Amino acid sequence: MDFDNVIFEKDVGSRTIQTFHYDDSTEKVTIHDQQEVSGIVDYIKRLDNLNVTRDSKARKALNRHVGSIPLNIYNDMRRKWDEQGLSREERDLAFKKWFNGEGAVWKFDKGFKV
Numbered sequence: 001m002d003f004d005n006v007i008f009e010k011d012v013g014s015r016t017i018q019t020f021h022y023d024d025s026t027e028k029v030t031i032h033d034q035q036e037v038s039g040i041v042d043y044i045k046r047l048d049n050l051n052v053t054r055d056s057k058a059r060k061a062l063n064r065h066v067g068s069i070p071l072n073i074y075n076d077m078r079r080k081w082d083e084q085g086l087s088r089e090e091r092d093l094a095f096k097k098w099f100n101g102e103g104a105v106w107k108f109d110k111g112f113k114v
Contacts, residue, residue, distance in 0.1 A: 014071055015039070035072040040106070044068060047108040066114065067099070067107040 008018040008031055015036040022029050044067065077098065081091050096114050099107070 016072060033072050035070050037070045040068050040070055044106065044108055066109065067103075069103070069106045073103075073106075 006020045008020040010017050017034050019032045021032060086094060099114050
């Protein structure tokens, strides 16, 4: 029986699918998480086009909403930070570096630096 790419779990709320993979040559099992993010991307584009977060008062707010990161991406970062044993301060720096770099795609205001 072929157990590769068998759906392991579907979560309608987070729009994630977990698939089961088995490699005969190494006898290793992998669970692959995939999340449908097109809705998040569309939401970010709409807010970016509306300039919602760019007025001076909103930009200076301490706890303002600056982006939306898919849960799978965030959880993967947290897992990696746990494996690396990063402190809270090191996690903050790692997140800022990521969010201002390759993670900027998830920001509403691409010019804003965290």
